[in-house]
Amino acid sequence: MTWEDxxxxxxxxDKNWRRRGVVQPQTVPAERDLVVEVLDEAGGEAxxxxxxxxxxxxxxxxxxxxxxxxxxxxxxxxxVDGKPAVLVKPTAQRPQGKARSASGSMHAGExxxxxxxxSRIFVxxxxxxxxxxxxxxxxxxxxxxxxxxxxGVDNLEQLLAEFQPAPGRRAGVLVDHLVPxxxxxxxxxxxxxxxxxxxxLIVGHPFVDVWQAVKPERIGLKKWPEIPRHLEWKxxxxxxxxxxxxxxxxxxxxxxxxxxxxxxxxxxxxxxxGRVEQxxxxxxxxxx
Numbered sequence: 001m002t003w004e005d006x007x008x009x010x011x012x013x014d015k016n017w018r019r020r021g022v023v024q025p026q027t028v029p030a031e032r033d034l035v036v037e038v039l040d041e042a043g044g045e046a047x048x049x050x051x052x053x054x055x056x057x058x059x060x061x062x063x064x065x066x067x068x069x070x071x072x073x074x075x076x077x078x079x080v081d082g083k084p085a086v087l088v089k090p091t092a093q094r095p096q097g098k099a100r101s102a103s104g105s106m107h108a109g110e111x112x113x114x115x116x117x118x119s120r121i122f123v124x125x126x127x128x129x130x131x132x133x134x135x136x137x138x139x140x141x142x143x144x145x146x147x148x149x150x151x152g153v154d155n156l157e158q159l160l161a162e163f164q165p166a167p168g169r170r171a172g173v174l175v176d177h178l179v180p181x182x183x184x185x186x187x188x189x190x191x192x193x194x195x196x197x198x199x200x201l202i203v204g205h206p207f208v209d210v211w212q213a214v215k216p217e218r219i220g221l222k223k224w225p226e227i228p229r230h231l232e233w234k235x236x237x238x239x240x241x242x243x244x245x246x247x248x249x250x251x252x253x254x255x256x257x258x259x260x261x262x263x264x265x266x267x268x269x270x271x272x273x274g275r276v277e278q279x280x281x282x283x284x285x286x287x288x
Contacts, residue, residue: 026083118168132174
């Protein structure tokens with residue numbers, strides 16, 4: 001699943017890269033989910049897709065944003081992250097050392113989930129929770145931390161009054177668009193001054209929506225489209241990507257396609273990574 005980026009520069013504008021002696025194509029294993037562009041020698045529209053398999057005869061299978069699968073010979077004629085690449089068959093390697101989880105931590109193996117702590121991490125919505133689960137799910141189960149969603153930051157103060165944070169029962173909160181002067185920042189400041197401030201940590205990222213925390217290259221974009229403020233952001237993004245956006249089901253399907261491209265913490269922006277790690281540390285710190 002990838003999309004054309006109507007907002008960025010055309011990475012195929014320079015059709016003569018092969019004739020430049022200084023440009024040396026990188027050799028890249030055709031790992032599953034790798035997003036590549038197929039150069040069109042005739043100057044037509046390039047095919048952009050994610051690797052979904054390797055076929056017999058040295059062929060790579062690519063799936064585009066519409067779910068269409070095409071097959072191309074491995075070798076020259078591809079772009080990866082906008083740079084010339086030679087795709088080669090991936091080599092199966094025996095894992096060395098301890099395996100790592102999607103968050104980058106050492107994988108604890110097939111351990112049973114710890115009994116849930118009293119502390120919780122709260123995120124704004126379902127999409128936030130699903131993204132946190134996909135990348136940090138292993139860590140959270142090992143630590144016994146449950147993630148719940150608020151259905152909007154406007155409900156935060158009421159939720160905390162019901163949850164009643166205390167030592168050993170901390171609340172970590174991840175908020176979208178936590179920037180100076182925003183509604184979200186005012187709510188965070190009010191909570192910090194309130195009766196539960198000591199046992200609540202509210203952190204946030206600068207993105208309008210958690211979708212933007214996914215690196216745009218993972219879905220074939222150079223950057224996320226800019227949506228006018230009077231438009232609903234997710235529907236605006238779907239429209240810019242020429243995807244269905246008539247109802248919530250369309251938006252949910254689009255998000256699942258985006259989420260499917262997230263493999264590990266490396267596919268997320270640092271502005272989100274640090275905040276989630278900070279919350280996990282806060283809610284797992286022993287009560288003092």
